[in-house]
Amino acid sequence: MKICVLGGDGYCGWATALYLSSRGHQVVIADNFARRQWDYELGVQTLTPIRPMPERLRAWKQLTGETIDCLSGDITDYEFISSVVRSFGPDAVVHFAEQRAAPYSMIDRKHAVFTQVNNVVGTLNLLFALREFQPDCHLVKLGTMGEYGTPNIDIEEGYIAIEHNGRKDVLPFPKQPGSFYHLSKVHDSHNIMFACKIWGLRATDLNQGVVYGTMTDEVALAEALINRFDYDEIFGTVLNRFCAQAAVGHPLTVYGKGGQTRGYLDIRDTVRCVELACLKPARPGECRVFNQFTEQYSVLELARIVQAAGRKVNLHVEIDHLPDPRVEAEEHYYNARHSKLVEMGLKPHLLSESLLDSLLNIAIRYQDRIDRSLFLPKVNWRNARNERRPKVTAPAAESSSAGHSSYDAPFEPNAVSAAGNGHFEQGE
Numbered sequence: 001m002k003i004c005v006l007g008g009d010g011y012c013g014w015a016t017a018l019y020l021s022s023r024g025h026q027v028v029i030a031d032n033f034a035r036r037q038w039d040y041e042l043g044v045q046t047l048t049p050i051r052p053m054p055e056r057l058r059a060w061k062q063l064t065g066e067t068i069d070c071l072s073g074d075i076t077d078y079e080f081i082s083s084v085v086r087s088f089g090p091d092a093v094v095h096f097a098e099q100r101a102a103p104y105s106m107i108d109r110k111h112a113v114f115t116q117v118n119n120v121v122g123t124l125n126l127l128f129a130l131r132e133f134q135p136d137c138h139l140v141k142l143g144t145m146g147e148y149g150t151p152n153i154d155i156e157e158g159y160i161a162i163e164h165n166g167r168k169d170v171l172p173f174p175k176q177p178g179s180f181y182h183l184s185k186v187h188d189s190h191n192i193m194f195a196c197k198i199w200g201l202r203a204t205d206l207n208q209g210v211v212y213g214t215m216t217d218e219v220a221l222a223e224a225l226i227n228r229f230d231y232d233e234i235f236g237t238v239l240n241r242f243c244a245q246a247a248v249g250h251p252l253t254v255y256g257k258g259g260q261t262r263g264y265l266d267i268r269d270t271v272r273c274v275e276l277a278c279l280k281p282a283r284p285g286e287c288r289v290f291n292q293f294t295e296q297y298s299v300l301e302l303a304r305i306v307q308a309a310g311r312k313v314n315l316h317v318e319i320d321h322l323p324d325p326r327v328e329a330e331e332h333y334y335n336a337r338h339s340k341l342v343e344m345g346l347k348p349h350l351l352s353e354s355l356l357d358s359l360l361n362i363a364i365r366y367q368d369r370i371d372r373s374l375f376l377p378k379v380n381w382r383n384a385r386n387e388r389r390p391k392v393t394a395p396a397a398e399s400s401s402a403g404h405s406s407y408d409a410p411f412e413p414n415a416v417s418a419a420g421n422g423h424f425e426q427g428e
């Protein structure tokens with residue numbers, strides 16, 4: 001299949017692009033490298049030293065003989081995304097290209113506005129580009145389990161059958177998101193559902209849980225293919241953070257009581273779920289929703305699992321309970337259905353001691369890159385403005401062909417281009 005991976009320089013997108021390429025699909029990545037820029041803005045960096053895109057793609061070509069092209073640009077720029085769709089003519093577009101950190105969206109007004117504009121406008125542009133130039137293309141959109149919040153009833157996969165005053169209907173499952181970021185995903189879901197209804201587009205909304213791990217078979221082939229491993233308070237997801245904390249003897253930062261329960265999955269399952277969705281597309285006009293996670297854990301359970309795994313590699317791991325910087329239930333009912341992807345063939349990688357050993361070992365290997373000041377949360381949901389560390393001066397701007405929007409962004413959208421702009425091919 002011809003598959004376009006939007007956001008293919010990111011954590012899930014890079015692993016997915018390699019996986020799809022290894023499975024014989026023709027893959028094109030599109031990314032504006034904004035994520036590398038946000039790291040500069042916040043003064044954070046991935047634990048693992050990720051390489052510039054041209055180096056990544058060269059290594060992939062040398063190791064496998066497979067070519068992945070990369071188009072550099074911003075999907076909030078309609079000219080860019082429509083030209084990607086027109087020129088490549090994909091069978092499927094996998095859309096990861098969003099600002100995805102809840103804490104980032106809660107820093108202050110600018111970051112909230114930026115997150116919602118970036119995510120909602122990018123997705124809207126994509127929907128129009130598909131309608132105009134590739135209406136039969138299947139949109140595989142990364143949504144999030146956090147769209148549902150933590151209701152006191154079982155969570156269904158996207159829709160719920162309701163009987164009300166003697167009448168029945170199947171309606172979208174109620175949404176109670178917990179951050180301006182999570183809200184942006186709800187807005188996306190509504191726009192996608194509407195576009196499928198009016199234009200007959202086909203879409204799969206993958207409501208993904210929290211992802212952990214960094215290695216896939218493809219990423220493990222060479223150091224130059226290494227994937228992100230974020231551990232900072234903004235972009236680090238909880239299990240990856242706990243492993244980095246354990247590696248350097250920092251107490252695990254459980255927020256509040258730790259009863260916050262979420263769905264989790266290994267990044268190796270992320271890539272497989274995306275392929276399963278691509279291989280069996282939604283029907284024209286259909287907007288289907290899959291809950292993409294494999295296991296549920298509370299934060300405190302995860303901390304205890306990491307503590308036990310730490311003991312095996314002679315790490316003494318302590319658990320701290322910090323005041324919860326977020327506004328969320330610290331103890332609650334949680335039971336979310338997640339059977340559709342398994343029915344389609346997913347064989348989950350469950351959280352195991354061996355995986356935690358390998359995550360801890362990666363964290364130990366790169367421990368010199370860990371900045372312990374990035375562990376404690378500084379963004380409090382209750383504040384309309386959170387002061388973080390002073391801005392790090394970004395490297396000088398390179399020439400830019402990527403479009404950018406004129407709204408009130410928290411930084412200059414094209415001030416840094418971590419991997420240049422334009423069209424990369426292997427060998428450049």
Ligand code: NAD
Pocket residue numbers: 006007008009010011012013030031032033034035036073074075076095096097098099100118122142143144145208209210211212228237
């Ligand atoms: P990431 O930040 O590592 O990657 C996102 C990529 O998209 C980056 O490379 C960034 O430069 C690019 N991007 C952002 N806005 C763009 C724009 N306007 N134009 C072009 N490129 C743009 O994030 P990730 O962890 O890989 O997450 C990918 C997707 O999966 C997101 O939509 C996120 O909401 C969803 N998701 C992630 C997780 C998780 O635990 N990481 C869990 C559930 C859902």
Ligand code: USQ
Pocket residue numbers: 100101102103143144145146147208209210211235236237238239241253254255256258260262263299326328
């Ligand atoms: N948490 C802690 N300690 C920490 C970090 C987090 O207790 O040091 C808690 C949080 O309060 C929250 C839970 O762990 O209750 C998960 O937090 P997280 O930062 O790992 O995940 P979240 O903010 O929900 O966001 C991540 C991704 C996002 C994706 C989402 C899936 O960054 O892109 O949408 O997971 S879900 O949670 O299902 O919505």
